[in-house]
Amino acid sequence: MSLLDSHFTAALTQREAAGTRRSLRPVVRQDGMIVRDGNGDGRRMLDVSSNDYLGLADHPLLRERAADWALRFGTGARASRLVSGTLDLHRQVETKMAAFKGCEDAILFASGWQANASVMPALCALSVARTGAPMLVFSDRLNHASLHHGCAAAGVRQIRFRHNDLSHLESLLAREAEKPGLRMIVTESVFSMDGDRADIPALRALADRAGAFLYVDEAHATGVLGPKGRGLSCGMADLTMGTCSKALGGMGAYIAGSKPLCDYLANHASGFIYSTALPPAVLGAIDAALDVVPNLDEERARLIEQAERLRTMLHGAGLSTADSTTQIVPVLIGESERAMAVAAGLEDAGFLTVAIRPPTVPPGTARLRLALHAGLNDASIDRLGQAVIAQTGGAS
Numbered sequence: 001m002s003l004l005d006s007h008f009t010a011a012l013t014q015r016e017a018a019g020t021r022r023s024l025r026p027v028v029r030q031d032g033m034i035v036r037d038g039n040g041d042g043r044r045m046l047d048v049s050s051n052d053y054l055g056l057a058d059h060p061l062l063r064e065r066a067a068d069w070a071l072r073f074g075t076g077a078r079a080s081r082l083v084s085g086t087l088d089l090h091r092q093v094e095t096k097m098a099a100f101k102g103c104e105d106a107i108l109f110a111s112g113w114q115a116n117a118s119v120m121p122a123l124c125a126l127s128v129a130r131t132g133a134p135m136l137v138f139s140d141r142l143n144h145a146s147l148h149h150g151c152a153a154a155g156v157r158q159i160r161f162r163h164n165d166l167s168h169l170e171s172l173l174a175r176e177a178e179k180p181g182l183r184m185i186v187t188e189s190v191f192s193m194d195g196d197r198a199d200i201p202a203l204r205a206l207a208d209r210a211g212a213f214l215y216v217d218e219a220h221a222t223g224v225l226g227p228k229g230r231g232l233s234c235g236m237a238d239l240t241m242g243t244c245s246k247a248l249g250g251m252g253a254y255i256a257g258s259k260p261l262c263d264y265l266a267n268h269a270s271g272f273i274y275s276t277a278l279p280p281a282v283l284g285a286i287d288a289a290l291d292v293v294p295n296l297d298e299e300r301a302r303l304i305e306q307a308e309r310l311r312t313m314l315h316g317a318g319l320s321t322a323d324s325t326t327q328i329v330p331v332l333i334g335e336s337e338r339a340m341a342v343a344a345g346l347e348d349a350g351f352l353t354v355a356i357r358p359p360t361v362p363p364g365t366a367r368l369r370l371a372l373h374a375g376l377n378d379a380s381i382d383r384l385g386q387a388v389i390a391q392t393g394g395a396s
């Protein structure tokens, strides 16, 4: 019993009433399927909810190297990187990641959330220190929560442009042209809840004209898109952030860019300085993923083809998948309760698809987020499409 329990309960009740309360629902994975153990009926479902787009979380090489490095080097890094936590393994993986991304250097973080939330304030502090004025942060409205959190932590009021609307961004850059301070444009390359892409070459051109630094979050493109799965921003972003927790099948995150950038972050990003270094098992999985990912062109092509097949089916039934062109296929539903009911119906039909609701997405845009993976074949995509159409009744 804590002093604030009645307030906690009231806040949760409010969420319940709004249809946005969340709960943790354990799953068990067996032979590539998900089994819910909560209801005791052992129902097996195909996973179209998680971000393991290439199935690497089960890959034998990643398992072996993670286990091997844990056995050889221990289970913990024991300290922050700046104390005594830096192992040769960290630098080995950072160098390999930098080569994969075609950048001078890379620096690892414990998670993607932690990277965005602490790199953003570090970059904003640079503007104040060097110009005496706050950083002007131009950000896509649909950027991930961790990027918004980073700006809030920096005390910066973002200048938000309409989602993927580069004319709007251009007008905002022009409006602020005379303001002092450094400038930064922040976007995702593949938007996590919409599955659409930012136009990185056009953003690069705008950034060059405005003298702005370009920050690209490649969480959902890394491993999946671009040549050899290197993402969409190679050679174009000043800073690329990516996670190792999605298509790379592990955990952790990286920032890739110039050597001075990575060195600056090692000195100024609190999530790097004041947090224990990634442990050997996690590093082993990342190291192995970097060996495997460049060789998965066939899987990447299949994934994109399957997503196209699914979209075509859903569109044929009048459903909207927004502007998705990637392995993330949202099915727009509207109200939270209806999205929850559709997701529950799909579970009964053997598919785990999670309903995404406000505040994760804007009000009135609750959706199913179908996250495909390379192991799906034509037959399973067709069954999924038919089940979604049956549950929604078609026409978004």
Ligand SMILES: Cc1ncc(COP(=O)(O)O)c(C=O)c1O
Binding pocket: 111, 112, 113, 114, 116, 144, 146, 188, 192, 217, 219, 220, 243, 244, 245, 252, 253
């Ligand atoms: C666009 C984006 N950035 C960052 C993150 C955070 O990454 P992680 O899960 O590694 O903390 C996510 C996670 O969902 C994401 O979708």
